[in-house]
Amino acid sequence: MPVLNDEVPDNDDFDANRHRGEFDNINPEDFMHNSGSGRGNPPGWLSPSELDRARREVPMAYIQIVPVRTDSMGRVSQVGTLLRVSEDGSIVERTLIAGRVLYHESLREAIARNIARDMGDLALPVLPQCLQPFTVAEFFPTPGVSPFYDERQHAIALCYVVPIAGDCKPQDETLDVEWVDPHGATVGALVDQMINGYGTIMRRALSWIG
Amino acid sequence: MPVLNDEVPDNDDFDANRHRGEFDNINPEDFMHNSGSGRGNPPGWLSPSELDRARREVPMAYIQIVPVRTDSMGRVSQVGTLLRVSEDGSIVERTLIAGRVLYHESLREAIARNIARDMGDLALPVLPQCLQPFTVAEFFPTPGVSPFYDERQHAIALCYVVPIAGDCKPQDETLDVEWVDPHGATVGALVDQMINGYGTIMRRALSWIG
Amino acid sequence: MPVLNDEVPDNDDFDANRHRGEFDNINPEDFMHNSGSGRGNPPGWLSPSELDRARREVPMAYIQIVPVRTDSMGRVSQVGTLLRVSEDGSIVERTLIAGRVLYHESLREAIARNIARDMGDLALPVLPQCLQPFTVAEFFPTPGVSPFYDERQHAIALCYVVPIAGDCKPQDETLDVEWVDPHGATVGALVDQMINGYGTIMRRALSWIG
Amino acid sequence: MPVLNDEVPDNDDFDANRHRGEFDNINPEDFMHNSGSGRGNPPGWLSPSELDRARREVPMAYIQIVPVRTDSMGRVSQVGTLLRVSEDGSIVERTLIAGRVLYHESLREAIARNIARDMGDLALPVLPQCLQPFTVAEFFPTPGVSPFYDERQHAIALCYVVPIAGDCKPQDETLDVEWVDPHGATVGALVDQMINGYGTIMRRALSWIG
Numbered sequence: 001m002p003v004l005n006d007e008v009p010d011n012d013d014f015d016a017n018r019h020r021g022e023f024d025n026i027n028p029e030d031f032m033h034n035s036g037s038g039r040g041n042p043p044g045w046l047s048p049s050e051l052d053r054a055r056r057e058v059p060m061a062y063i064q065i066v067p068v069r070t071d072s073m074g075r076v077s078q079v080g081t082l083l084r085v086s087e088d089g090s091i092v093e094r095t096l097i098a099g100r101v102l103y104h105e106s107l108r109e110a111i112a113r114n115i116a117r118d119m120g121d122l123a124l125p126v127l128p129q130c131l132q133p134f135t136v137a138e139f140f141p142t143p144g145v146s147p148f149y150d151e152r153q154h155a156i157a158l159c160y161v162v163p164i165a166g167d168c169k170p171q172d173e174t175l176d177v178e179w180v181d182p183h184g185a186t187v188g189a190l191v192d193q194m195i196n197g198y199g200t201i202m203r204r205a206l207s208w209i210g
Numbered sequence: 211m212p213v214l215n216d217e218v219p220d221n222d223d224f225d226a227n228r229h230r231g232e233f234d235n236i237n238p239e240d241f242m243h244n245s246g247s248g249r250g251n252p253p254g255w256l257s258p259s260e261l262d263r264a265r266r267e268v269p270m271a272y273i274q275i276v277p278v279r280t281d282s283m284g285r286v287s288q289v290g291t292l293l294r295v296s297e298d299g300s301i302v303e304r305t306l307i308a309g310r311v312l313y314h315e316s317l318r319e320a321i322a323r324n325i326a327r328d329m330g331d332l333a334l335p336v337l338p339q340c341l342q343p344f345t346v347a348e349f350f351p352t353p354g355v356s357p358f359y360d361e362r363q364h365a366i367a368l369c370y371v372v373p374i375a376g377d378c379k380p381q382d383e384t385l386d387v388e389w390v391d392p393h394g395a396t397v398g399a400l401v402d403q404m405i406n407g408y409g410t411i412m413r414r415a416l417s418w419i420g
Numbered sequence: 421m422p423v424l425n426d427e428v429p430d431n432d433d434f435d436a437n438r439h440r441g442e443f444d445n446i447n448p449e450d451f452m453h454n455s456g457s458g459r460g461n462p463p464g465w466l467s468p469s470e471l472d473r474a475r476r477e478v479p480m481a482y483i484q485i486v487p488v489r490t491d492s493m494g495r496v497s498q499v500g501t502l503l504r505v506s507e508d509g510s511i512v513e514r515t516l517i518a519g520r521v522l523y524h525e526s527l528r529e530a531i532a533r534n535i536a537r538d539m540g541d542l543a544l545p546v547l548p549q550c551l552q553p554f555t556v557a558e559f560f561p562t563p564g565v566s567p568f569y570d571e572r573q574h575a576i577a578l579c580y581v582v583p584i585a586g587d588c589k590p591q592d593e594t595l596d597v598e599w600v601d602p603h604g605a606t607v608g609a610l611v612d613q614m615i616n617g618y619g620t621i622m623r624r625a626l627s628w629i630g
Numbered sequence: 631m632p633v634l635n636d637e638v639p640d641n642d643d644f645d646a647n648r649h650r651g652e653f654d655n656i657n658p659e660d661f662m663h664n665s666g667s668g669r670g671n672p673p674g675w676l677s678p679s680e681l682d683r684a685r686r687e688v689p690m691a692y693i694q695i696v697p698v699r700t701d702s703m704g705r706v707s708q709v710g711t712l713l714r715v716s717e718d719g720s721i722v723e724r725t726l727i728a729g730r731v732l733y734h735e736s737l738r739e740a741i742a743r744n745i746a747r748d749m750g751d752l753a754l755p756v757l758p759q760c761l762q763p764f765t766v767a768e769f770f771p772t773p774g775v776s777p778f779y780d781e782r783q784h785a786i787a788l789c790y791v792v793p794i795a796g797d798c799k800p801q802d803e804t805l806d807v808e809w810v811d812p813h814g815a816t817v818g819a820l821v822d823q824m825i826n827g828y829g830t831i832m833r834r835a836l837s838w839i840g
């Protein structure tokens with residue numbers, strides 16, 4: 001008959017220096033730069049067909065970032081949006097920073113990696129002390145089930161507001177980062193341009209910062 | 211050359227009655243009861259081998275619930291823990307309500323389904339108005355990377371405190387639900403019995419409720 | 421020379437049954453019903469001139485409540501607004517439930533008391549487990565300093581969303597409670613009718629509930 | 631008969647440059663440095679007897695700060711506590727940064743002013759984007775009513791975690807600021823030294839940061 005197991009130590013006093021098995025020779029930069037230093041792809045990387053299959057089987061974990069500029073009193077003076085070429089190259093979309101959390105990647109690593117991907121290595125993001133998201137956005141592959149739609153997948157996105165202290169240099173598919181006053185006259189029009197629920201995330205961020 | 215697409219309507223005014231494609235004939239009960247009413251397994255269901263493979267490829271989205279009893283002023287008078295037989299049947303573990311979010315299942319559906327699975331259909335949970343979790347627990351298959359360990363997978367668990375207004379009838383592998391005073395003398399010993407980081411989630415819940 | 425005092429016990433293990441000095445003979449109902457059962461006014465009560473003076477000297481602590489109706493999955497199906505006659509009796513204002521926290525009154529008591537005052541004793545509010553407000557509204561007696569204006573005082577309002585499970589019977593100066601679908605077509609017009617920043621609090625609540 | 635007033639503009643589009651009446655000639659520095667630049671005491675300042683009376687009449691609004699040091703990934707690497715001489719000069723107490731919100735002072739101004747008072751002008755605090763506190767502590771003048779005790783007053787304290795990016799130079803009655811690893815062996819002993827509920831606030835902060 002089973003007995004209550006109370007011998008196993010709580011994992012509280014974890015030690016980041018302990019052995020990580022297959023991850024022993026992997027350091028955060030491998031996740032950050034998405035390259036395996038001569039060892040091929042890092043853990044967490046999936047081929048397009050593997051990713052497609054996983055996207056039809058389980059919800060994907062995502063992070064979404066609303067980039068902001070703050071003044072010396074912590075007030076948000078500007079909020080940023082990204083202009084990107086759509087996947088099929090036909091149109092320009094206004095979006096936020098968003099990306100999939102890779103296998104064995106921490107949320108902090110995913111946040112830092114995706115900001116660096118879209119804004120460059122000199123963006124100097126001020127990551128949150130607490131990983132409680134200001135909102136959780138549930139994207140479904142079926143339109144109308146929630147305010148958030150993603151034809152590729154069911155994704156659960158943890159959303160954060162992250163101050164950017166450095167210089168932005170749009171990277172990758174990001175054409176431009178546009179900054180606007182969150183209390184100004186033009187922010188509403190920008191939010192309305194954001195599709196698939198990104199505008200809703202931005203509106204919630206604007207409400208949350210007050 | 212791509213042009214800015216601002217014609218696509220925001221998904222804000224979503225309509226839960228619109229067509230859901232392959233989900234048109236699926237209703238929430240199929241997710242709740244994990245059965246397809248003669249149509250086989252519901253969407254979201256994976257075979258053991260498919261699940262094993264997905265668990266090695268992407269982070270799994272989880273919800274975790276700390277069940278509580280509240281008084282008429284909203285104060286938490288009792289917190290609950292579960293006693294369960296471990297997967298290999300050898301020991302009894304003290305845990306919380308936890309479960310995977312299925313493909314195309316909403317967080318609310320996952321919360322309701324997992325509470326019903328462990329506590330029965332008469333538990334009458336009072337689900338939160340806002341899906342912002344009080345904490346996010348990142349479980350890794352490698353001990354020591356975070357306070358949370360799960361040998362099977364990388365899991366990202368959104369954690370909620372949920373008042374239980376009805377009667378609990380332990381179900382499934384759940385042997386018993388034990389309730390203790392969050393300010394009492396015994397709660398500390400109980401939390402220390404919880405392994406793999408569940409004790410840490412409970413401690414954060416106790417801090418959060420104040 | 422002073423030495424480090426580490427002998428004083430932490431107040432953690434507080435005992436609600438210990439002596440409360442002048443409050444020994446006061447029970448919560450005295451605060452709730454704002455009457456001293458033959459003993460005159462309860463602690464916390466101030467004469468109009470005392471209140472006026474305090475309002476010019478220190479910020480007043482307030483609570484504000486957005487009443488909602490929820491369905492069995494915790495989703496907000498309706499949000500409520502109040503119609504009240506203004507202090508000078510000349511107009512009808514659309515507002516939220518709001519009230520001052522009295523001296524020696526807990527936040528929970530203030531929330532319960534103000535809901536009972538505006539909605540009656542059968543409203544059956546489901547008070548929050550955690551007293552972290554979804555937003556903090558800073559009202560100033562000077563227009564334009566913040567989105568919130570109160571000509572009488574500087575007030576710091578902790579704002580909560582509270583489900584109402586029972587029947588509402590408008591009380592006191594409250595003429596009516598109106599409920600609307602938070603996703604419906606009319607909610608915007610209602611929010612626009614709310615003055616002095618109440619509309620902003622409602623918009624933040626709507627964002628917070630998702 | 632009163633009619634619904636929907637003409638009054640929402641205060642949303644407030645303008646920080648509009649006239650502030652008696653505050654027109656007061657700038658934030660007057661609040662920050664608690665001096666009126668030759669004009670006597672700033673608004674919000676009370677004489678000891680006025681303050682004593684207000685403290686017996688209404689709850690006082692407070693802010694409390696847990697100072698932290700963070701690494702480049704936003705993780706809290708150190709938490710700070712203050713050593714101060716008690717009001718009567720007899721003992722040294724371990725506390726947090728705490729202070730009253732002055733009349734017509736914003737929460738941001740109160741946070742910045744109190745950090746500067748205890749840590750000097752070069753502390754370079756990174757104030758929060760959102761003023762939602764991680765917890766609200768209710769101090770009562772009666773021991774045992776809540777985990778928080780203040781013999782002088784009923785105080786409602788909004789509690790924030792604030793990263794300190796610069797150099798700390800203890801000021802005023804603050805003798806020293808001690809920094810410890812939040813995951814280290816000594817943090818527990820330090821928290822136990824904190825009286826009147828400050829230890830509880832620190833424990834909640836440690837839970838909140840994860």
